[in-house]
Amino acid sequence: MAAIASSLIRQKRQARESNSDRVSASKRRPSPSKDPRSLCERHFLGVFSKVRFCSGKKRPVRRRPEPQLKGIVTRLFSQQGFYLQMQPDGTIDGIKDENSDYSE
Numbered sequence: 001m002a003a004i005a006s007s008l009i010r011q012k013r014q015a016r017e018s019n020s021d022r023v024s025a026s027k028r029r030p031s032p033s034k035d036p037r038s039l040c041e042r043h044f045l046g047v048f049s050k051v052r053f054c055s056g057k058k059r060p061v062r063r064r065p066e067p068q069l070k071g072i073v074t075r076l077f078s079q080q081g082f083y084l085q086m087q088p089d090g091t092i093d094g095i096k097d098e099n100s101d102y103s104e
Helices: 002-026 039-054
Strands: 083-086 092-095
Touching: none
Parallel strands: none
Antiparallel strands: 083 092
């Protein structure tokens, strides 16, 4: 049993070490002196975004429309014997009549 446990621990350790090698290799960045682009070309986007940020113009706020039930008809029946219905003005009330205009 101990041999199986030690073998599992060894496998986990090897997997962890191989994953750490992969992560560090992917985080390497090229030297700035070896980049063929000029300094202006490399930093143009950063400078442009800062100028836009400081320009004082605000972006229009996109507001999502509030969710609405469109064309879906629902009806709730309570244990007290009332059908809940929604009125055209948005209020909800309960009625005893099953065949109401707004509860269909």
